[in-house]
Amino acid sequence: MSDPSFAPRPTLEDIAARAGVSRATASRVVNGSEGVRAPLAERVRQAVDELGYVPNQAARALVTRRNDAIAVVVAEPETRFFADPFFAQQVRGISRELTAHDNQLVLLLTEGAADYQRVGRYLAGGHVDGALIFSLHDDDTLPALARRAGVPTVIGGRPAWSDSETLYVDCDNRGGARDAVHHLLGLGRRRIGHIAGPLDQTASVDRLDGFRDVLPDADPELIVMGDFTPDGGARAMAQLLDHCPDVDGVFAASDVMASGALRLLRQRGLRVPEDVAVVGFDDIVSVAEWTDPPLTTIRQDIEEMGRMMARLLLRRIDPPEAGAALAPSTGAVLAGSEDASVPLSPIVTRTKLVVRASA
C-alpha cells in the first residue's frame, strides 16, 4: 500500500504498442509535431486517452534539457512579503502566466546566507529554466548568483545595480510619488511631509525622489524614515508632528506605513483629512480599504507586474519563434502580436492615483 506505483504508469512504449505504431510516432503525436497522417495520429490519441498516459517529465527533461519549471526566489528579510499580501498577489500573477505556458512554479524562500548557497546550488543544478528573483536590498547577491549559474533571470523591482543585460519589472515609483504629492498640493496642502521607506530599497529611494521632484525645497524635517511596518509608520508620523506641528499633508511610501500614521493621527486627536490629509502607496486593497478613513493611495497593478515578470522571463528563455505550437485561442495571440516584436528590456508599469477618503 505504501508503494505509490500500484498501477504502473503507462509509458510511451505502451501507447505505441496499443496504437500499433513506433515509439517515435507516438512521441510525435503527443508533442503535436507535424507529419503524422491523421488516422495514425487518431489511434495514438485514443490510446493516450484510454491508458491515461501522462509523459514522464523527468525523462523528457533529461533529453530536452528543459524543465518547464521556473524558480521564484524570495529573499526572506523581505518583511513585506509576509506582512502584507503584496507577495501573494504577485505570485498569483506569475502563476497565471506560467500556467498558461505550461510551466511550473518552484518556490524558493531563503533565510540568511546559508540559504543563498543552497539556492545557488539549486539554480546551478539546472533544475529550472529560469528564475524570478525578489530581493529589494542593495547588497543582495542573489541576482549575481543566478547569473553565475547561467540561469536566465528577471528581477522584481528595480535592482540597485544593473547592467544592460539585467531584466526587471517595476512600477513607476517616482512618477507615482509625484502624483501623490501633486494631489496633496491640489487639495491646498502647503506643509507636506513624507514618510519614506528604508533607503536600501530602490522603491523607497524612487518614491522619495518623486517627492523631491515636486517639492525640491522641502524642509528636511518634513522627511522622516519608516520601515514599511505600521509601527514604523506611526513612529514616523509622531516624529513628523513633533518637529512640524503644522504639517497638513503626508505622503507615506506605503499603505502599511500610512495605516500606522492614520492610527497615530487619531490618537493625537487630529482629523483625517481635515487636519492632515494622507496618501499612501501600493493600493493593497486589504489595507487601503480597511483603514479609517479609507486610504487615498497610488495603485500599482501588482498582479499584472507578476504576469509581466513571468512573460519577460519566458521570452528570454526561448525567444520569438515559439507561439507556433500554441493554439490561437490562448494568450498566444497577444504573445504573437505584442510580445514577440517588443525587445527584451526592463518594464516599468504605470501607477494610478486612487482617491478615497483620507486625502
Next chain:
Amino acid sequence: MSDPSFAPRPTLEDIAARAGVSRATASRVVNGSEGVRAPLAERVRQAVDELGYVPNQAARALVTRRNDAIAVVVAEPETRFFADPFFAQQVRGISRELTAHDNQLVLLLTEGAADYQRVGRYLAGGHVDGALIFSLHDDDTLPALARRAGVPTVIGGRPAWSDSETLYVDCDNRGGARDAVHHLLGLGRRRIGHIAGPLDQTASVDRLDGFRDVLPDADPELIVMGDFTPDGGARAMAQLLDHCPDVDGVFAASDVMASGALRLLRQRGLRVPEDVAVVGFDDIVSVAEWTDPPLTTIRQDIEEMGRMMARLLLRRIDPPEAGAALAPSTGAVLAGSEDASVPLSPIVTRTKLVVRASA
C-alpha cells in the same frame, strides 16, 4: 549567448574520470552510501568541488522514481489566501521543513474547474512525491483527485469528509472558540454575539460549535454570518447591533472580520472594549496588532502548522527507516526521537488566547 550551456555541466562520468574511479563509485560517494574507502572517497569529493558538480535531478528522478519535490495546491476561491498573510505564513513553515529535507516546493494555484483537471494531470504525472492541499470548502474534489492519482497527501484544515486514511493538520478551532467566549464571560459580558464564517468551511463550523458549547442557549439573533472579509465583518456587526442593541461582547471567527466589526463599532460611536468587547481568531499579527484598539484574539501557530503538514507528508512518503542518512546535527535528532515513533494521524494544534486591548 542565448545558449545556457556555454559551460557544459559536469556529469558523474566526468567526476569519476577525474577521480580515477568508476561512475558507480562516484555515485556512491555523492549519495553518501557506505563502503567506499576513505582515500577514494576523498578524491571523489575533491573532484566534485573542483568541477562544481551538481547531480542532474532529472536523470536521478528517472531511475529512483523520486522527485524530491512536493506540490502545494491552493484552491483559489480561498479568498483568505490572498487577502491576509495567513497563506504566506503557512507556506513559510512548509518551505522551511521541506528545505530541511532537501525537497522542493512546487506551487499550484487553481482557479476554476478547468484548473482542477490540470492539477489532476500534474499529480498523476508523477512529477511530485506528494501534495499539500488547501481547500477548505465542503465540495472540494481536490483531495479525491489526489487520491485517484495515487499521490500521498496532507490537507490543510480539517476536511468536511474524511476517512481514516486522510491526513490533515488543523488547529483546535472549537477549543479556541470556547476560550474566546469564556474570556468574554470572564469580563462580565452577558450578551455575547458571534460573527461566524461561511459554514461551508469546517473552521467556521468548528468555531461556531465552540461558541455553542459555552452558550448553548444563546439567542439565535446573536449569531450572524460573515464571510472572512472586513466588510463582511462590518455588515455582520451592524446586523448584530440592529437586532440586539444590548450586545456587550462579540466573538468574531477571524481577525479580519473582527477588524471590520471594530470599524463599524467606531462608526456607531461605541467604545471598545467599554461598550462592546471584541475577540477575534487567528492572531494574524499584521491585522490584530494594527487594529484600533489592538485585538484580543485566539492565536494559532500558523507557521508551525505549515511545518507539521510538511513533516507529516514526508513521513507518509517514506516511513520510519529514514534518518540514517542525515547528519545528527540537523533536525534529524528530533525526527528520529519524536517523529518516527508517532503514528501517522491527523494533527490538531493547540490555540492560545492572546489578550490585547479589545477585550
Next chain:
DNA sequence: GCATACTCAGAGAGCGCTCTCACAAGTGGC
C-alpha cells in the same frame, strides 16, 4: 518507365543517473 524528390514511419542511440551483479582483493579458520 525510370530517376528524382518528397513524405511519413521506424530503428536506435543516448540524455545522466542508480543499482544489481560479478569480480578482485583482503581475512580468517582449519
Next chain:
DNA sequence: GCCACTTGTGAGAGCGCTCTCTGAGTATGC
C-alpha cells in the same frame, strides 16, 4: 595453503523519453 567469507570496486543494464537518420512508400519530371 585451500576454502569459505567479507569488503570494496567496476561493468553494464535500463529508467522513459526525444531526435536523428535511414528506409519504405508514393508522387513528380522528363
